[in-house]
Amino acid sequence: MMVPLRAAPPPQVQPEVQDQATVTGKGLELAFDSVTKAFGDVGVLKGLDLVIPAGQFVAVVGRSGGGKTTLMRLIAGLDGPTSGTIRINGTARRGLQPDVRLLFQDARLLPWQRVLSNVGIARGPDWKERAQALLAEVGLADRAGDWPYVLSGGQKQRVALARALVTEPGILLLDEPFGALDALTRADMHRLLTRIWRQHGFTAILITHDVAEAVALADRVLVLRDGRVAEDITVDIPRSARVGGAPRLAELERRILNSV
Amino acid sequence: MTRTKALRRGLVPWLLPLALLAVWEVAAKAGWLSARVLPAPSDIAVAFWTTLKDGSLPHHVGISAERAVLGLVIGGGLGFALGLINGALPLAEDILDSSLQMLRNVPHLAIIPMVILWFGIGEEAKVFLVAVGVLFPMYLNTFHGIRSVDRGLVEMGRVYGLGPVALYLRVILPGALPAILVGLRYALGIMWLTLIVAETISASSGIGYMTMNAREFLQTDMVLLGIIVYALLGKLADIASRWLERRALEWNPSFHTGLEAA
Ligand SMILES: Nc1ncnc2c1ncn2[C@@H]1O[C@H](COP(=O)(O)OP(=O)(O)OP(=O)(O)O)[C@@H](O)[C@H]1O
Ligand SMILES: [Mg+2]
Numbered sequence: 463m464m465v466p467l468r469a470a471p472p473p474q475v476q477p478e479v480q481d482q483a484t485v486t487g488k489g490l491e492l493a494f495d496s497v498t499k500a501f502g503d504v505g506v507l508k509g510l511d512l513v514i515p516a517g518q519f520v521a522v523v524g525r526s527g528g529g530k531t532t533l534m535r536l537i538a539g540l541d542g543p544t545s546g547t548i549r550i551n552g553t554a555r556r557g558l559q560p561d562v563r564l565l566f567q568d569a570r571l572l573p574w575q576r577v578l579s580n581v582g583i584a585r586g587p588d589w590k591e592r593a594q595a596l597l598a599e600v601g602l603a604d605r606a607g608d609w610p611y612v613l614s615g616g617q618k619q620r621v622a623l624a625r626a627l628v629t630e631p632g633i634l635l636l637d638e639p640f641g642a643l644d645a646l647t648r649a650d651m652h653r654l655l656t657r658i659w660r661q662h663g664f665t666a667i668l669i670t671h672d673v674a675e676a677v678a679l680a681d682r683v684l685v686l687r688d689g690r691v692a693e694d695i696t697v698d699i700p701r702s703a704r705v706g707g708a709p710r711l712a713e714l715e716r717r718i719l720n721s722v
Numbered sequence: 723m724t725r726t727k728a729l730r731r732g733l734v735p736w737l738l739p740l741a742l743l744a745v746w747e748v749a750a751k752a753g754w755l756s757a758r759v760l761p762a763p764s765d766i767a768v769a770f771w772t773t774l775k776d777g778s779l780p781h782h783v784g785i786s787a788e789r790a791v792l793g794l795v796i797g798g799g800l801g802f803a804l805g806l807i808n809g810a811l812p813l814a815e816d817i818l819d820s821s822l823q824m825l826r827n828v829p830h831l832a833i834i835p836m837v838i839l840w841f842g843i844g845e846e847a848k849v850f851l852v853a854v855g856v857l858f859p860m861y862l863n864t865f866h867g868i869r870s871v872d873r874g875l876v877e878m879g880r881v882y883g884l885g886p887v888a889l890y891l892r893v894i895l896p897g898a899l900p901a902i903l904v905g906l907r908y909a910l911g912i913m914w915l916t917l918i919v920a921e922t923i924s925a926s927s928g929i930g931y932m933t934m935n936a937r938e939f940l941q942t943d944m945v946l947l948g949i950i951v952y953a954l955l956g957k958l959a960d961i962a963s964r965w966l967e968r969r970a971l972e973w974n975p976s977f978h979t980g981l982e983a984a
Contacts (some may be wrong), residue, residue: 538881560883570878574896574973583892584883611975625882 488663489517490551490561490632492537497546498689499532506532510546514682516632519659523644523677523722524686530669534635537667538564550633563631565639569618571610571625578606581586581625582695589628596624599661602655616647620654627662634659634669640675654681656701673718677711678704687720696703761943766950769943778932783951786917786928789845790955793852794913798906801857805864805905809898810890822861830854831919843924848917853901855916863905868896900974903967910959918952 492514499507506529535541539558547554571580600620640648675703676683685693749755750762808815841847871894874984879893921930933948971977
């Protein structure tokens with residue numbers, strides 16, 4: 463479960479490679495075989511068949527109450543599906559999974575632990591060094607000794623990100639983690655997340671209400687509607703070209719908005 | 723300038739009590755106040771000094787403190803343990819909680835005659851009463867504290883791989899700590915109150931006995947001394963519990979105002 467930290471991110475050789483996760487073999491493949499989830503007799507997910515390749519960055523958009531959080535909880539193992547199977551790298555799994563980490567909309571830091579102990583919550587051998595290294599990666603090396611209450615909302619989410627990555631998960635789930643942040647902080651978080659995803663190579667699944675956020679960050683956007691994947695859109699624009707006003711980007715956004 | 727201001731701030735609240743004390747002293751010494759009604763403050767000071775020197779005051783305070791602490795440890799510990807168990811195990815709650823809630827409605831001082839029948843006026847009677855008195859505030863606050871721990875944090879702990887023990891020690895217990903400490907502060911208040919009543923009614927030692935004994939000999943100064951000692955002990959317990967709260971809840975911004983001003 464505990465994979466030692468790499469000392470430095472591997473060099474990026476070609477500009478095209480930059481667009482993919484540069485580290486391979488870290489992310490895990492995620493597959494859904496006719497997965498359904500119902501609460502009582504209300505069906506929330508009505509049959510998902512889906513494969514998310516290792517290392518892909520997927521955004522999930524959909525209306526409020528459409529089952530996005532439910533989907534996350536199934537992947538994280540907090541709930542079990544009503545029927546169907548979720549497979550990680552081919553193996554069907556139920557229950558909590560150590561190689562899947564979840565970033566909540568509210569950072570959910572333990573208020574009674576200092577930042578470093580929050581990041582190293584899973585403990586394990588030399589957790590302090592590992593936690594400190596991850597804090598440095600998210601740019602908060604000097605806040606290790608602070609109580610969470612002194613941090614800003616964006617800083618709390620960065621601590622939560624460091625905490626999620628400290629055990630080097632193969633899948634990172636992000637349930638609207640930037641929803642409560644202002645536009646500037648959000649843009650910072652986007653850059654940080656993109657950089658970290660490239661370096662660590664995990665499979666990322668991001669829930670968002672913000673279609674612009676989805677097409678800016680993801681390789682692929684899934685539109686969840688009526689308990690099914692209504693649209694599966696590949697964002698075929700290099701990340702470097704995804705600046706506001708790019709016509710192809712606007713077209714994708716329109717297409718997603720229409721199908722939500 | 724600010725120093726004189728601070729000095730004034732520190733002194734002004736003391737002016738009125740000191741003036742009252744002076745008036746009281748003069749009135750008592752001039753004979754306007756009978757010594758049997760209200761002895762002069764200086765007489766109380768003398769009583770304090772003599773009982774301190776002959777060792778009787780420390781003796782009685784020691785005995786009272788011992789009863790208080792013993793009762794607190796037994797009753798508080800039991801209440802805490804019950805709160806932990808019922809907070810964590812729904813089955814235990816089903817079995818125990820409604821019975822405890824029923825018992826809670828009996829004012830513990832109402833059982834004094836029962837307790838005297840059981841234990842006579844021995845040490846057990848006092849310790850038992852204190853223990854019963856502090857049990858419920860500790861139980862209720864611990865139980866409530868554990869139940870009201872942020873479910874989101876518990877869920878986070880599970881997703882981040884904490885086992886049941888780690889989850890309890892690192893998430894649930896610290897989350898319940900503010901409520902537990904409130905329970906402790908309540909318990910301390912009840913502890914002294916119970917002890918005063920119990921020692922006044924039946925005892926052959928302790929501060930309550932000291933004052934009741936003095937009453938028989940019309941030593942009003944000793945009675946007042948006993949009252950003041952009770953007040954000081956109560957204050958001391960309060961200061962100790964506040965200090966504990968500050969230390970244990972350092973992470974909580976609402977406990978920081980005092981520390982940062984210092
Ligand atoms: N534990 C539960 N018990 C009963 N119903 C539930 C439960 N969890 C979720 N639901 C229902 O499932 C549906 C989907 O909820 P979910 O939280 O997955 O939506 P969402 O897409 O995340 O919405 P939002 O964008 O507002 O966060 C809702 O109708 C919700 O009421
Ligand atoms: Mg949701």
